[in-house]
Amino acid sequence: xxxxxxxxxxxxxxxxxxxxxxxxxxxxxxxxxxxxxxxxxxxxxxxxxxxxxxxxxxxxxxxxxxxxxxxx
Numbered sequence: 001x002x003x004x005x006x007x008x009x010x011x012x013x014x015x016x017x018x019x020x021x022x023x024x025x026x027x028x029x030x031x032x033x034x035x036x037x038x039x040x041x042x043x044x045x046x047x048x049x050x051x052x053x054x055x056x057x058x059x060x061x062x063x064x065x066x067x068x069x070x071x072x
Contacts, residue, residue, distance in 0.1 A: 007031040009060055010038055017043035025050040033060055 008024040010017055010033065017040035021032055025047070032047040034040065036059040044054045055063075 005029045007033055007060075009033045009035065011035050012038070014038050014040040014043075018046065021047045021050075021052075024052065031055070033058075035059060036062075 005024070005027050006029065008020060008029045008031070010020050012020065014034075017032075017034060017038065021043040024032055029052060031053045032043070032055070034043075034054075034056040036057060039056045044056055047054045
């Protein structure tokens with residue numbers, strides 16, 4: 001990647017999360033975001049152990065919308 005990766009947003013089945021987290025750790029990502037309905041505690045644990053922040057089971061667009069609305 002030409003620029004550092006900040007967030008890896010996972011839209012896959014929860015069973016795919018551990019492999020994606022490993023790739024995120026290797027590329028130096030800062031955050032793992034598992035979308036609404038995606039929870040994988042093993043992947044979250046691994047990400048946290050590697051120093052990444054973790055969000056599970058939340059929609060990034062809905063959370064962004066809430067933040068924008070709260071600024072108004």
